Amino acid sequence: MQVDQFYINGEWVKPFSKDTFALVNPATEAVIHHIPLANQADVDRAVSAAKQAAVSYSETTVQERIGWLTNLLQIYRQRAADMTDAMINEMGTPRSFTEAVQTPCGDGHIEAMLEVLADFEFSHTSPRGGSTLRHEPVGVSVLITPWNWPINQVVVKVLPSLAAGCPCVLKPSEESPLSALLFAQMVHDAGFPAGAFNLINGNGAVAGHHLTSHPDVDLVSFTGSTRAGKLVQTNAIDTVKRVVLELGGKAPNIIFADADLPAAIAFSAQGCFSNAGQTCDAPTRVLVERSIYEQVKVGLIEATNNTQVDDPQKTGDHIGPVVNRRQFEQIQSMIQQGIDEGAELLAGGVGRPAGLEQGYYVRPTLFAVDHTMTINTEEIFGPVLCISVFDTEEEAIRMANDTIYGLGAYIQTTDLAKAQRVAKRIRAGNISINGAAYDYDVPFGGMKQSGNGRENGLYGLHDFLDIKAITI
Template sequence: MSLPDLSRFYIDGAWVAPVSPARFPLIDPATEEEFGTLALGGAEDVERAVQAAHAALPAFSETTPEERIALLRRILALYEERREEFAEAMRQEMGAPIGFSRKAQAARGALHLNALIEVMERFSFEENGRSGTTRLRHEPVGVCGLITPWNWPINQVVVKVAPAIAAGCTMVLKPSEFSAVSAILFAQVLHEAGVPPGVFNLVNGDGPNVGSVISSHPLVDMVSFTGSTGAGIEVAKSAAPTVKRVAQELGGKSANILLDDVDFTEAVQKGVAACFTNSGQSCSIPTRMIVPRAKMPEVVELAVAAAAKFRLGDTKDLQTDLGPLVNRAQFERVRKLIQRGIDEGATLQVGGLERPEGLEKGYYVRPTIFTEVTPEMTIAREEIFGPVLSILAYDSEEEAIEIANSSNYGLAAYVQSGSLDRARQVARKLRGGQVHINYPSADFHAPFGGFRQSGNGREWGEAGLREYLETKAIVGYHPELSY
């Protein structure tokens, strides 16, 4: 795949040069080799983009839902035509093995667009209030600042950009500088689909020089951020003086309770696979497996055997299961947390600090499993964002729920049981924005977001659309029923 032009931003319907660009080397995490140089912007570029979005808002906010549905369908069709380009871009920029990049990373863009189109086809932007004299209007919130991460690049761009367009908002997108190639490709799709000038704007940059400027800008009505909890706190602080809406999808440390009546062979194998999804670089994956103490020897044997099946290697190879971590900083951070687990007394069953055999280059981390983990240990509390599973023991169902809910996070939770009724009862007690029973398929209409330090607001489906809408009540709308 030939790279798109990395030296320009997309502002007001055109590809423009940054005012005073900085240069950022793009490194393939599988080879540690530079494959491109990205231009990073600053406050002046953000100002141009915000002004363009502000100027485009009056006209775009008055488009009909039918017009916006047609626009989304054109975006979907063009995205599908170029899906392989997106898969290759994400393979190179953030290290997703090509098979996973095709089946999961690139596929999710289309899945979310399809789900949103279904929502739009039945959503009412106007409706009567209960009194009969009041009309309720769901109107676009305005200019939106969208800040997305590197771990699911297109997934996170689409779940912000698409509902913003569907709602009639205009926007400025700042993708992660580590995954900007796929974002630039998506900007090309939007341009070709006929998104009006100024509705969508793309400015590449880092958090301090672009992200904070977007989140603090007085003409930005809403900022939607996905990333670490620490960065989310800074976004909220920047946004506070202008009292704009802030939606955040932050970190996670999701628990996976295996009840004593489950098929442990299947439950452990699927739990290990879920934890290692995207090389462990997913905020909602089950990184804490909570199992009956009496079953611990069996669970350890099953988990170690499951981990041994994962193949690390060339991201171009369809046989590769796990790719590298996204960059050197993340590689070093995960290794430090593995060392912390060892130092604090957890038992390392498999994996660890050594590089995988035959992979002297690339930010690869061995699939790692710890047992004898207690809830107060660092590896049980902090989001690691690597292929590291902590297995904790419980003596009663109540204790399992208590351990699961002891985290400061609350993005997702998982429960496995041979009894659906029992699993449902436990699910109701778990503090998480999404609770998964017996490893279900993904539901792209289900609201996605967290409790506590995992953020606020929801994405995906109708809930994601509503994040970009304000509700206006027009009281006395029906003159014949007025006082």
């Protein structure tokens, strides 16, 4: 792994650009690396490598791709500890959480994609039998990933691209380059052909802009904010690229009176605060049926106050810092705005937790809110939980859907018929009932301004394939 280089056309190369980004460890506020930032020449070199590989890589057999992915799975598992360390250092995700949740996303998704490739029919007859339908690679893909779930977001884009036969250029967030660089070395060691996978680091304004508007790019898969997603779509218009977006969220979490309240309260706090609240589908809006509101409020106050914040290098059930100073200050501003708007501060508040004066640590915070308050409608991306009250099932559904987002939603009830009924009416791509977790083969993506397309397994593969009909 070469921190000061890019991976292009099967080798580590020095960037043309002299610009760098100071990568800061969010727990110590110390600069740990200076990461090169790609300029237009770097982008052109990476895209050219992918384009040159497009024909030969698209003609590789499924068995060849399965072989390379199997090698990758083996290598990933051998270097899982290195991947854990990389994510701890770049984004401050705590060691125990990283080992149990973040790092396993890599091999979990590789396994799921191998299962898909083993059974997927790239060529088959049409439903009435008169034509042959071929699923062919879209072409050169650009993959732009965020920092909050570093390796997860890398693999859910790289794997379907390579499995489909699309050579790709990965631009990870400059805030989380270490895990992506390590993954690039794994791809190299797995034996993928030169040009099939390329990596550059860079910022959105330069590298991101040139990648998403590049005439030789056929598909852009982007995960990030809704604001940035709109810019990606705009950049792609002139060449009518396929654009796959996984964007922001403000997920509702409905707790009905018949829920298992201890379990629902524990899930609500953990779901919001884990990963320091930096999860796009985190259940940040808790909607509680009036008859149990006070009981849930008391339980969430206790759960919030009991959420520990500590050094991410330590093992244990605690959360770490948020990713950088800008994010820390934005969260502080949103907490203060909640106070200024008149929300009832139930736990936490502005400032760092006691005893943590260095590092971008945020106090887990709980507000009782009016449904329309800013902190209850805008994505905060930090450990801030809002609680509000509803009277009827109909009102709960209306409040849940009263958002521009539609990524995730959560329902807590022991009445599974009611859970299914409510789930059908909520406009969100992924709905969890009673804290159930999605498997790696389950499609993930949003509705409304949370994006389009789907990631994971078979459904992620489809986004990188065109359908050709051949009729004789």
